[in-house]
Amino acid sequence: MLPTSTSTAVLKSLLHNPSSIRKKSHAQQLHAQLLKCCPAAAAAAIIPIYSALGLLHEALHAFTSLPSRPPLAWKSVIRCSASHGLFHRSVSLFVQMRASGTPPDGDVLPSVLKSCAALRDSKLGESIHGYVVRSGSGSDLFTANALMNMYCKLVDSNNGAVSYTRMSSRDFDGRNSRKFGSFADSFHLECKPAKNDADFDRVASIEKVRKVFDEMTERDVVSWNTLIAGCAENGMYGDALEMVREMGLDALKPDSFTLSSVLPIFAEFVDVRKGMEIHGFAIRHMFDSDVFIGSSLIHMYAKCTRVEYSRRVFDLLPKPDAISWNSIIAGSVQNGMFDEGLRLFRQMLHAKVKPMPVAFSSIMPACSHLTTLHLGKQLHGYVIRGGFDSNVFIASSLVDMYAKCGNIRVARQVFEGMQSPDMVSWTAMIMGHALHGPAEEALALFQRMEEENGKPNYVAFVAILTACSHAGLVDEAWKYFNSMSKDYGIIPCLEHYAAVADLLGRAGKLEEAYDFISTMHVKPTASVWSTLLGACRVHKNIKLAEKVAEKIFELEPKNMGAHVLMSNIYSAAGKWKEAAKLRMAMKDKGMRKQPACSWVEIKNKVHAFVAHDKSHPFYDKISEALEVFSEQMEREGYVPNTEDVLHDIEEEQKRYALCGHSERLAIAFGIISTPPGTTIRVTKNLRVCVDCHTATKFISKIVGREIVVRDVNRFHHFKDGMCSCGDYW
DNA sequence: TCCCTTCAAC
Incomplete structure (x- = not known):
């Protein structure tokens, strides 16, 4: 508590040492006393203090009362607005500041650039960049870092038609590094060059970041982290890892920010060995209780289907935040532990951690899979009460949940109520219609999507091919399948092949399906062959069925479905002996039929x-x-x-x-x-x-x-x- | 000034 009456000298010393004021009430008392003793200077003096304490409302209030505004007052309110997430306000204050003739400096530009980044406003961003260059602030370390970050965020992330080549762990090739030993060994990863337009766009945008970086006369760990994160977020994994090594040569040690940017790379490539090495490095450097690292580790282990490790990391976090909770919930759900996911979600609410919007899209699939419509509806209620229903991710997961829980009408209602559905929303809705039929709804929606939302991505094609497959629309399916690579440059992957193979089989074109599967560019899995085996049963083709079953047993000797199907095929044809033989074989292999x-x-x-x-x-x-x-x-x-x-x-x-x-x-x-x-x-x-x-x-x-x-x-x-x-x- | 988490998939 300040003395009720403070001498001018004390006031002066307080103003010169504002960090000694740590409480809102102290700042307000100081403000009151300033108003009493020197009203003309009070506002200008108190604004930086309010801003430093994050008291945006108070700072802005004092700011508006100022007849003439000194540079420090401008900077304070601009920075404070940006740190409160009020990016529009921060930028418009900056524009007013320039109009007022006050020269901005390196102190304020970083927050303005951050606001541009957050607003994803590239026009504004580039004009500020121009200003940075003209004002000579380009050599300022913080400004240059912020500039890089802005260009990272401005990289066109709108295009969903990107599919990266995934690589298996054998493509990693350890290389020695003098500085960080085994840790740096983890950072060798060759990535195939970018393949399509979207990739080239991204690479071109990252080039801008790189240019700022290269022209910097002075770089710190933040500069490196920004560039590394920018590459990692835009699929340039090889470059990101290469740079971690380069930063070592610059005598800079990777810190917790660096690690949490590169960990998702090993999650993406499902390389638990490399991920564990980083985990070890994190433990040795005491980063392991960091929530950022913790969340990345949880995610990485979950992606590598090691949820039990995710759980251990989570349980060791001293103070899990909303993100850590979300990571463990999402990890559980994605590994099929739906009940566990729901339990953790309740536990999070119980722990008074406010779920962030994404938590709903993580937990919603649990309802979809368990077909628990009532839980889904409860979550929908929570979403509405929390005001999250305009969030595009959440709305998409609601569409998916209602569709998967059988209520396609409500799914469509939620979809039609969306302000600006993205590719995922469209795809979820198309998939919903594909699952429910009639297929015409899916086809019509696909066309509408092409008109309204532009390029479909590869999942959208999975959805439309599924729709064709479920309705037996062979010609349409071929049309989409061919146009996918021809018009959109999307290389078909297993799911696309599977849908077409399934369709050919159902339509009774068994031989054609067999040839199609045999010649596809991806190694067929047992599940692809299984759809054909199912078709063989429907169309009663024992000979082909035997051939197909053999393929499946080669891949998965204990595939339950195939054994049952094949035995049923024999039974249906009256070949009781063969059927019995197969049943015996199942018994010998210790397989038990899944009860209906x-x-x-x-x-x-x-x-x-x-x-x-x-x-x-x-x-x-x-x-x-x-x-x-x-x-x-x-x-x-x-x-x-x-x-x-x-x-x-x-x-x-x-x-x-x-x-x-x-x-x-x-x-x-x-x-x-x-x-x-x-x-x-x-x-x-x-x-x-x-x-x-x-x-x-x-x-x-x-x-x-x-x-x-x-x-x-x-x-x-x-x-x-x-x-x-x-x-x- | 930088870092983490999220949706759709026969």
């Missing part, structure tokens, strides 16, 4: 049903309802399709077997547990069988309900006896 399971969400609770499971407390009621449905269905012309029942048993038993299918139980339970007219949403871990598909169509008509079934591949919307998949799946 379906889930239905009733009153915010998820109920699970395993085929023929009688343990549900309402089993009798469910069974009774199914019998009633069966009678009505047969009156309406339903004929059981027992083809999918592959056991060597009597027809009557087969019919009984069908009624025990898990989705049938889940649907029946949904109907008897909800008021008339309620939509039933069921998720199944396998594909729906032909008979259940037919039966569900009848049931939807009989009970007048919409029934939405999500199987491993897509959604089926049953309504009035029809299905949105058009019976093609």
